[in-house]
Amino acid sequence: MKKLKIADGIHMLTMNVDDILFEGMWEIANGVTLNSYIVQGDKTAIIDGVIGWDGVPETLYKNLEEIGVEPKNINYLIVNHMEPDHSGWISNFRKIKEDFTIICTDKAAKMVASFYGEDNIRIVKEGDTLDLGKGKVLSFHPVPNVHWPDTMYTYERDTKTLFSCDMFGAFGRMGDHCFDDDLTPEEVDFFEFEGIRYYSNVMTTFTPSLRKAIEKAKTLEINIIAPGHGPVYRKNPQKIIDDYTRFSRYAEGAGKNEVAILWGSMYGMTAKAVDYVEGILKREGVKYNKIEMPQESDSEMVATVFKSAGVIIAAPTYEYKLFPPVAAALNELGRKRITGKLAFRFGSYGWSGGAEKELNEIMERNKMNWDFIESVEFEGAPKEEDLIKIEARVLELIKKMREKVLEP
Ligand SMILES: Cc1cc2nc3c(=O)[nH]c(=O)nc-3n(C[C@H](O)[C@H](O)[C@H](O)COP(=O)(O)O)c2cc1C
Ligand SMILES: [Fe+2]
Ligand SMILES: [Fe+2]
Structure with missing residues (x-):
């Protein structure tokens, strides 16, 4: 003392x-x-x-x-x-x-x-x-x-x-x-x-x-x-x-000139696309923080997403829904009433998908009003054409982010 x-x-x-x-x-x-x-x-x-x-x-x-x-x-x-x-x-x-x-x-x-x-x-x-x-x-x-x-x-x-x-x-x-x-x-x-x-x-x-x-x-x-x-x-x-x-x-969607990558992957398929996205962000000189769930603490996860003007959600389908640790993270952000974030999601699935549906349900239920760029879902490993789509949407996010940036 x-x-x-x-x-x-x-x-x-x-x-x-x-x-x-x-x-x-x-x-x-x-x-x-x-x-x-x-x-x-x-x-x-x-x-x-x-x-x-x-x-x-x-x-x-x-x-x-x-x-x-x-x-x-x-x-x-x-x-x-x-x-x-x-x-x-x-x-x-x-x-x-x-x-x-x-x-x-x-x-x-x-x-x-x-x-x-x-x-x-x-x-x-x-x-x-x-x-x-x-x-x-x-x-x-x-x-x-x-x-x-x-x-x-x-x-x-x-x-x-x-x-x-x-x-x-x-x-x-x-x-x-x-x-x-x-x-x-x-x-x-x-x-x-x-x-x-x-x-x-x-x-x-x-x-x-x-x-x-x-x-x-x-x-x-x-x-x-x-x-x-x-x-x-x-x-x-x-x-x-x-x-x-x-x-x-x-709390209402503004943020620092940074991207939070909120992600999780079971067998590395979604992770391959995360690596690719990191390359794009580096090339474009955009600051980013990776939050891997469930390894990261909720405290760090909430703080990092909260302060970012752009959010990239990368998570696969699990039992017809969104990969649970990422779904739990988004639910926590919803409970905290963190609204209006600019976001983009991509992720892998095996046969049916379902992650996207749950993502939308979480947003609706918590009235989060996040502004989403169209998601990219791919079967198994990301192919060249998937990565091309992901790149275009990450660039769109970077462009749109400028409207959300609020620095000291
Ligand atoms: C426990 C488990 C549950 C799964 N449930 C589904 C499912 O309901 N629908 C589907 O399309 N794929 C399902 N899959 C397949 C995964 O989405 C697929 O393997 C994907 O490539 C995983 O991406 P990741 O390596 O990034 O985790 C499941 C896989 C596992 C291991
Ligand atoms: Fe206190
Ligand atoms: Fe208190």
Whole structure:
């Protein structure tokens, strides 16, 4: 666990977590941070007491003491979001202190009671404030369905700091650099992709609500954005606001100038055509990423397709349907409501085909509204004439992709 001073009277405690499936399902290759914030006036508040979730409150208490906070003197627990990655500390804290007040929205209050059995709760609404003394005044701003219905921003007026919880967060463990102005160019790129991974894996289903939260952030004068996961933005908080605005468009079909090849093959027939397509993309100077299912994690698959302006789906027929690992991947993208992607599919079959039918069913059922270039299906190994067709359609995809490209 690391402690950092964000501003006078405001500290961050942050911990890297590596060995979990996030939300019980996402295999996050580069880990995640859990960030807590402590604001000290005459009274002390802790925002998103995440740490202790793993049962090590002692480490937390020691760290608090090192920044001059006696854990027993914490007056307020501010729960921006009830998901246990942000609130897991409540039960541990209860063991050492009797009288503290939890501050949260009405929707969170119901959950605080049902998850932790707590009832000393002050429910806050848009614009309510809490004066901690010594000039530190917090205000509260609900941003419903930024992940869960209960979520809110907490804003500190004196330092103009937005504690944004899941909003503006990123996956990826932090080393020594936790502020945007400390990050090396490589770390900036790392956190951009980890931001995309986070947005696409966890947040993208709620894109309409995230857009409202972006608008709400714009109504506040912000010097610092301090999220619940990932780096703190103090030099250029506008960057992460702009990034999230762009990600919200990726959710609806825009993307980087890149192609995602989402593919799977049982005996290498479809794979032969994938090799051929790679040759075309290289020749045309188009950046691409190959995602082979089921070998690749869903986390990487969703993030890669999400950020790409063009998608090539390569998969054969299996038991009269689409090769199941690729069908499962597309279903996952549908559940995440990743819509409007420009796509092209090809694949091998043995006798009857059937993959194409299921592909269309997945698109329909999930209302994905992807824009497809006509598919190419071939019997057995791809023949010269199949490859010629595939090449023409890949070139068509590359041309049409330009309309979808949205770069920083
Ligand atoms: C388990 C299994 C199920 C299959 N089911 C079908 C099918 O229902 N209809 C069909 O036309 N071909 C079917 N095939 C044949 C494959 O589509 C064919 O072998 C194709 O070339 C596989 O491409 P791949 O080598 O890229 O996996 C099946 C093959 C396997 C191994
Ligand atoms: Fe969350
Ligand atoms: Fe979270």
